Amino acid sequence: MAMVGGTTQEMTIRDSGAFLKALAAEGVTGTVGTVGYCMGGARALNAAASYPDRIKAAASFHGGNLASDAPDSPSRRAADIKARVYVGTAGVDRSFPPEQSARLAEALRSAEVDHVIENYVGVAHGWCVPDHGAYDAAGAERHWKRLTLFFAETLGRN
Known part of the structure; x- marks a missing residue:
């Protein structure tokens, strides 16, 4: 966690x-998608904000602090x-929490x-995450179906 906490x-x-x-x-010059889990959720959204010409789909699953008061919060x-x-x-x-969800939605x-x-x-x-104590097989399968459909619809690829 010290290493993870040392990233920004x-x-x-x-x-x-x-x-x-x-x-x-490598010749991949078209649009791409990004996805992040936990703290990676905010990073996926901030990457989309930073590279809007390339990133056309951004997904977050159980992302944290997506609409916090932090200056680097994706909602900002x-x-x-x-x-x-x-x-x-x-x-x-x-x-x-729900108040951050509402703030991000707005x-x-x-x-x-x-x-x-x-x-x-x-x-x-x-x-x-399969090796996480909160892993839920049905929820994980649902998330995977949503993610692959989201990318297929948005990027036009399977």
Whole structure:
């Protein structure tokens, strides 16, 4: 956790740019999607805000602090997001409580971002991760179907 805590949104944004350049060097120059889990959820949305010409789909599952008071909170960058956004929230999640969900929804709505925020009622933070104590097989399968459909619809690929 010390290593994870030592990373920042800015580091991830910089790394996202490097990944996009590496993809372009391999001939992948079209639009792409990004997905993040837990703290990666905010990073996926901030990457979409930072690279709106390349990232056309951004998804977050059990993402935390997506609409906090922090200066690097994705809700503060909603106007920069041109991607379609999907947010799957845990039924009860201290890192993304209902008031943050409402704040994020309002920020995305005000910025005219095409988005869905879906509550996975009955599952806990971390439900998608097989080796996590909160893993929920039915919820994980549901998330996978939603994610693959979201990418297929948004990016036009399977």
